[in-house]
Amino acid sequence: MRTKNRLQRLIQVRELPLLAFIVLLIIFFSITIKGFMTVQNFAMISRQITTVGIVSIGMTLVLVTGGIDLSVGAILSFAINIGGLLIIRGLPIAITYPFILLLGAIMGTINGLLIVWLKVPAIIVTLGTMNIFRGAIMIITRGKYMTQIPDGYLWIGSGYTPFVIFVILLVIFEFTLRRTRFGRNIVAIGSNEQSALYSGVPVNWFKILVYLLSGIFSALAGIIFIGRSGFIQPQAGIGYEMNSIAAVVIGGTSIYGGSGTIIGTFLGSFLMGLILAGITMLAVNAYWQGVINGLLIILAISFDTLRQMRRE
């Protein structure tokens, strides 16, 4: 009886269709592409998905509360470009890394405060701050690249280091979302904000906290970005907002708030990385990637909407 229940639970796991799709895709690519099933290839995919993947963890938390954060890419860029001014002046990592993360936290907090105070929809607030942050970068750096990055900054972007960081964060925040008061309360906020408020959930504080975390994740992704590319450019992080939202939504997190998993977000990120790699190696027109991702997003949101409607 007990094992049967477990089996049923496993079948009901929401990530299962996505997992099945990933497995089928891997089989398809490994048949059609020579050298796809190699350790090097998967190592490359894992590296590629890490930066957007880390941003997506924060994005998952934001979406679960029923919000959205369009400023993640701009925060990433702002944090590393301003942090970069310290880096090229030769300040030690012990100062620059915390400084970059602090910038991310501050900008995330600004988003959260504006959303909570002005009661303006998150999509508008973060669209605004995205443009403000991007504009500020260009004003401050005058669009210049910073290439004089000391070697010490490259370690975090090399080998398996980024992926290990990503996985550790995945585990921590999967646990946070499932097991802690903060995690369960943000689900409640996204599902029924008024009810959460009436139940004594610190709604405003937790909302600010998810944007703060999203800002920190963006800045952290920026630190890894420096490590991987070896330079800092004002255009860093462009498109991250859409790619991370895509990964989160494909991973089964509801765009309407109230449900989502970090595991799903990982699978969503991985699927997108897989498709990019497959398309590159098949040497088909690279723009197909956009088309396929777009279709996946619409498919994922349709499932989500269907689920919502069935419950009404």
Place this chain on the structure above:
Amino acid sequence: MIAVHNVSKEFPGVRALDEVSFNVKRGEVHGLVGENGAGKSTIVKILSGIYTDYDGEILVNGNPIAFHSVRDAQDSGIATVFQELSVVKDLNVAENIFLGREPLKRGGIIDRTLMNQRTLEVMEFLDEPMPVNEMVGNLSVASQQIVEICKALVTNPKVIIMDEPTSSLTEKEVAQLYKIIGQLRDRGVTIIYVSHKLAEIFTICDSITVFRDGKHIDTVPTTETDSEKIIQMMVGRTLKMLFPPRSVKPSDEVLLAVHDISRSGEFENVSFDLKRGEILGFAGLIGAGRSELAKAIFGATRLSSGELEINGSGGKRFNHPREAFQNGISYLPEDRKGEGLLLQASIKENMTLAILKKLKLSKTRSERRERRLVKKYAEDLQVKMVSIDQIIEMLSGGNQQKVIVARLLMTESSVYIFDEPTRGIDVGAKYEIYKIMNELTEQGKGIIFISSELPEVLGVSDRIACMREGQLVRIFSQADANPEAIMRVLAGGDA
């Protein structure tokens, strides 16, 4: 236990509570009754800590209280089961019951073992305990309601307020709820039971407080009263002369015949005739299905079964409001701002919205014709405005309503459905709306008039259809109709 002293609460334009005072004794089940808009929900929201801004004083156990939040009220021992379900569908049963007060281990981690165990303890009084790990969204509405009650119980309250707790329960579940209430009373918990169903009130309450128009009318022990007296207190004795006299009698010719129409979950097997020159009033409590019925007749939603007969040609059903317009039926929605007005558009644009095709606006001459037409209607209906190009948001509620009425009049329909046309507008504007309705009947139109204000339905209608829980229970002729009889039907007494 609870003493309410001279409590008043104002909303823009409405005095929802007017110097209300009453006492609730410890350990009793205290019924709170009144018509729609009598102020029941307002006092509930004050007692439960949602409205924090009001005049007057509330004492709990002799101590004055001032709640800042629902949590505050709960900490003072007052828990509320709200009318609208406030469960979180994406959390499981235990998580819902402990939402905002989860037992924690170190580091903010929820102690699930303890939480589930205490959930089972709270549910001990149930015949069959609920699965604590089930998502609440997967439960029946009744089970969700029970989760709500458990959520109130877990705060260990001295007072539980239940606001229309049976509105989504079946009879069997209501019996279950009575049992729960009985057990709570035996434990010494005080219960404030808000309902407009008198049968329920008389079954379980020890004393009854009646509200009308934001005023406290009386508080009486259940044993010293009967439903007749309570109904009289609820509706008041006199109907003021607020209504223009009717000038025509309805003819025998049937304009619209409704045959056995249903829409699943909303209303069932409704049949009635509307005659030329008649105002057919629809009375009912909120949620009785009147607006749903109107929208389905008008084609804004689809009928599941049944058909309409218009001017003798039967077998009709509308899939779109456009079809209803073409058949001479127009609808004034209940929610003026949400469903009626283009708030940022001008008076002119709002008025001619439904007849743009007829006006053929591409030609300059018809632009002039449009302006003339709008001016004529605005004058006829006495819309107070600067010009017809004024943005409609700037007008008062009554004048906004007149603009929408004008929009309907321009369609030259034969059947008008007015859904709460006088809600939120002042007495003078109400009178003018009634006058327009009278004039329409003089022109041989038929009117379906939905209103939650009983005096108004009685004052204006030729016949009064009473709906309760999706059923058309009875149609009164003007001669048989009196507020007490109608209230008895609406509140679920004998039909």
